[in-house]
Amino acid sequence: MTLGGMLRGIGTILIIAIVAGVIAYIGDRVGHQVGRKRLTIFNIRPRYTSTIIAVDTGMLIALIITLIAIFASNQVATAFFRLNEINNEIAKAQARASELEQKYGQSPVLINVNSLMSPVFGHIPINASSNLRRQIVRDFYNQSVVSINQQYTAPPFNLKRFVPPADVETILRQYADDPKMQAYVSQSSVLLLATASENLYPRDQIHFGITSVPDTVIFRGGEAIASLVIPAGANADARLALAELVSPGGWVPRVMIQRGMLSYFAGNVEVGRMLPDAAAMQRTLKSTTGRYIMTAFAAQDIYQHTFGVPVVVTLQRMPGG
Numbered sequence: 001m002t003l004g005g006m007l008r009g010i011g012t013i014l015i016i017a018i019v020a021g022v023i024a025y026i027g028d029r030v031g032h033q034v035g036r037k038r039l040t041i042f043n044i045r046p047r048y049t050s051t052i053i054a055v056d057t058g059m060l061i062a063l064i065i066t067l068i069a070i071f072a073s074n075q076v077a078t079a080f081f082r083l084n085e086i087n088n089e090i091a092k093a094q095a096r097a098s099e100l101e102q103k104y105g106q107s108p109v110l111i112n113v114n115s116l117m118s119p120v121f122g123h124i125p126i127n128a129s130s131n132l133r134r135q136i137v138r139d140f141y142n143q144s145v146v147s148i149n150q151q152y153t154a155p156p157f158n159l160k161r162f163v164p165p166a167d168v169e170t171i172l173r174q175y176a177d178d179p180k181m182q183a184y185v186s187q188s189s190v191l192l193l194a195t196a197s198e199n200l201y202p203r204d205q206i207h208f209g210i211t212s213v214p215d216t217v218i219f220r221g222g223e224a225i226a227s228l229v230i231p232a233g234a235n236a237d238a239r240l241a242l243a244e245l246v247s248p249g250g251w252v253p254r255v256m257i258q259r260g261m262l263s264y265f266a267g268n269v270e271v272g273r274m275l276p277d278a279a280a281m282q283r284t285l286k287s288t289t290g291r292y293i294m295t296a297f298a299a300q301d302i303y304q305h306t307f308g309v310p311v312v313v314t315l316q317r318m319p320g321g
Helices: 003-036 046-072 074-081 083-104 130-152 168-176 179-187 238-246 251-258 278-287
Strands: 116-124 190-196 208-214 224-231 269-275 291-298 309-317
Touching: 116 130, 116 208, 130 168, 130 190, 130 208, 179 190, 179 208, 224 238, 224 251, 224 309, 238 251, 238 269, 238 278, 238 291, 238 309, 251 309, 278 291, 278 309
Parallel strands: 269 309
Antiparallel strands: 116 190, 190 208, 224 291, 291 309
16 A cells, blocks of 8 residues: 555545534534424424434435535445446456466467568558559458468467458458548558557467558668678678678668668568678788778668568778778
8 A cells, every 4th residue: 555545545534534523513413402492203202302303413414415425426426336346347357367367477479469470461552542442451451361360370370260350341441541541642652561469379369450551762772771880800700790780680670660661671681792792801801900881782772562671781991991
């Protein structure tokens, strides 16, 4: 229990005690006045009448305060009329949490959320009409369902088949006509990909969603993507420098992601040529001194639909190095 929660609880207890004292005082004073005037109801003796009036007055005041609190506060109304329902919901949630903890606590994640799930892709051309967008989205979705079910219901995944929802046609139509999609298509073509909508564990049913990204040029052919400065000398290693430049966690993928390329494409760097070749780079670095710069250039215009990063890597002595 936090300090704030404890202080609120103590404050609530004090308020209840004060209200109870006020009710008791008012009831006592009313009963006292009735007793002094020796009033009677139903021919009951005055002293019993005063007691009844005092009790009834206290009950009436408590009822009025309670009704005011119920109408003034949703929390109070909930505590009076839905407490058992809330307790049942809490119990169900705790049971569900325990079930999920048992299911996933020691189970490996087979497919991470947002992972690419299918080699199938859709391509909506720039300024495509609504009917064309709908047709492309529908065809892409149907092909993705077939591909994903074939791949992930078999070993080593053994997941449960993906079953399209009953209102899938409405969902796809709304997706194709979504304002965001229309904004994309008005400026460039759009790439459609099937990605995991949640983490998938053993024995889960397959879930996936459509990811749409503008298919604009990310780097022009011949444009420098990333560079690395290498001190030459006996300890220089061209292979380690190349790995630092183009490996999945290297500089080239990081720059591509910054430019907007999806991570699973940005990590797929393909070195087409090295100028000079790898062996010559190694000899040059080992046999000389000074500083060299290793640069990765785009081997062609690179888009999302390139599905990777084709590069040409060069090694040059730095001016003044």
